[in-house]
Amino acid sequence: MRVRLSVNGASQEHEVEPRLLLVHYLREVVGLTGTNVGCDTSSCGACTVLMDGESIKSCTVLAVQADGTEITTIEGMAQDGAMHPIQEAFREHHALQCGYCTPGMVMAAASLLKEHADLTEAEVREGLEGNLCRCTGYHNIVKAVLAAAGDREALV
Numbered sequence: 001m002r003v004r005l006s007v008n009g010a011s012q013e014h015e016v017e018p019r020l021l022l023v024h025y026l027r028e029v030v031g032l033t034g035t036n037v038g039c040d041t042s043s044c045g046a047c048t049v050l051m052d053g054e055s056i057k058s059c060t061v062l063a064v065q066a067d068g069t070e071i072t073t074i075e076g077m078a079q080d081g082a083m084h085p086i087q088e089a090f091r092e093h094h095a096l097q098c099g100y101c102t103p104g105m106v107m108a109a110a111s112l113l114k115e116h117a118d119l120t121e122a123e124v125r126e127g128l129e130g131n132l133c134r135c136t137g138y139h140n141i142v143k144a145v146l147a148a149a150g151d152r153e154a155l156v
Contacts (some may be wrong), residue, residue, distance in 0.1 A: 003067045008076030015072035016063045023047040025063035026073060034074035038132075045131030048104035049073050051128065053145045055111035058131070074103035077110070086110055086148045097135035105131050109145045119149050 004013045007030055026032050026049070038046030040059055050072040054070040064145045077084035086109050105128065106110050110121070112127040119127070119142065124145045125138065133141065 001064050003063050005066050005068060008072060018062065018064055020063045021059055022049070022061040022063050022066050022071075022084040023058035025066075026058060026071070029063075030130075032075050033074050036100055036103060038100065043132065044101070045104040045108060048072050048107040048131060049108055050111060051115045053111070053114065055108045072107070072110075074106055077087055077106065084110075085151050086113070086145070089144040089148040089151070090141070093140050093144040093147060095136065101131060101133045101135075103142055105133065109148065112145070116149075119146065121146065124149075 024036050036046040038044035042057045042060045048055050049058045051069050108131045124142045
């Protein structure tokens, strides 16, 4: 089947097998390997991307289901060589260790911050509960998201 979509602002058009998952399309067809495959069961969130601005687990969506959409991956967050404010907050607050979950966490945080103007620590924890990290204990991740939330003008 033919799919046409925009990935990080670039038009993509490819013939794909109907059963190809979006995460594999992004990694193997488009060549963007920042989106990780962690569990293949939609439990970990390492594959989180934005589809039309909302976070989704790309291991639960077929590439053909994404036809006609705008996909943003971690590679699309930085602009003109400058990290996105959420990425910068993750760096500043040491919100990563091995880094495997980080792209999915950043994408989930971007969607969460787009939906909510003011967040408490509890709301950040709840908003990221679909993304697992086996290394950090989440404390610095939550601090980073709250710091990014405080920089609302940079997030727009």
